[in-house]
């Protein structure tokens with residue numbers, strides 16, 4: 001198969017979908033890999049390293065898209081890439097369709113086969129291609145939150161871990177999944193007083209077992225959230241309803257009850273956000289303030305730590321990319337339920353229920369194409 005790896009062009013996105021090591025694994029199985037010149041630069045991989053691995057470097061993104069049977073990317077295609085995606089081309093990347101209608105419509109029009117990292121799902125419901133980025137974003141949410149709690153950055157001016165004789169900050173984490181657990185681990189390590197809220201009681205039982213003493217668990221409901229936000233310094237949004245928009249757990253009116261300088265980090269922003277006042281921001285301008293509450297809503301948080309993120313992501317995506325390249329998308333998706341679950345839009349049809357529901361678009365059973 002011919003595989004194309006364009007350079008990511010979304011603001012401050014420095015990750016790359018394939019490392020030189022990954023390229024070598026594909027090439028040694030007989031595949032051809034085209035990498036756009038400098039695609040790996042932001043993650044610390046030089047053109048020479050790709051060449052040494054056997055890949056071919058191409059100067060123009062348009063040429064990479066035009067040559068490839070499978071495009072491997074990191075972020076969802078942005079407007080200037082829409083027209084480069086061809087009919088029948090397999091595009092393997094994060095799409096997050098349910099949060100952005102123009103992208104969904106553009107991919108329907110393209111006739112491409114869109115296999116979304118975020119909905120590749122195992123039988124047990126786990127999302128193997130979301131996990132590594134959620135681990136990064138979860139850990140980073142506390143690092144960023146701690147920074148924006150500083151007074152010069154408009155926060156409350158409270159140190160996460162406190163000091164002897166002064167209480168630590170209170171951290172509230174909505175969602176006890178991968179983001180929430182990783183956030184809790186870092187916050188707890190820094191000495192904060194942490195509460196994780198989730199709907200899933202079994203998950204809370206597990207977290208209660210494995211987390212240190214300064215992490216508490218609570219069932220999530222509107223009443224409890226309304227009470228908790230009043231005295232928490234840092235609030236992390238890490239909920240997920242797979243393939244659908246995030247539920248709005250913090251509403252606009254709750255902001256007025258928070259203390260000035262409270263920091264909200266809505267990690268779920270890529271699924272529309274679980275805070276009503278959340279709108280996507282970039283690493284260049286990551287925060288804004290409403291009602292004296294600092295909002296940090298960067299949609300591609302792992303993009304700021306590309307070295308860690310690229311390795312974490314490609315560790316997880318490469319086995320799937322090899323399967324797709326070796327067998328072709330059809331056989332690979334027939335054999336693997338995980339990959340089949342990743343199909344969202346193909347040949348002009350929406351084949352993922354959460355996406356068709358989000359925009360009231362007709363739903364086509366994926367079996368039509370398998």
Ligand SMILES: NC(=O)c1ccc[n+]([C@@H]2O[C@H](COP(=O)([O-])OP(=O)(O)OC[C@H]3O[C@@H](n4cnc5c(N)ncnc54)[C@H](O)[C@@H]3O)[C@@H](O)[C@H]2O)c1
Pocket residue numbers: 130131133134135137174175176177178179180197198199200203220221238239240241246247249266267268269270271298299300301302
């Ligand atoms: N901004 C970024 O850069 C970035 C990076 C990685 C992941 N994310 C996003 O972070 C979000 C969380 O990802 P994850 O991997 O932790 O998902 P996950 O599935 O591991 O965890 C989500 C948790 O939310 C819980 N939940 C669902 N509804 C809830 C509710 N009403 N109240 C409380 N909890 C609820 C679920 O029970 C689950 O435990 C996703 O939207 C993901 O796309 C964003």
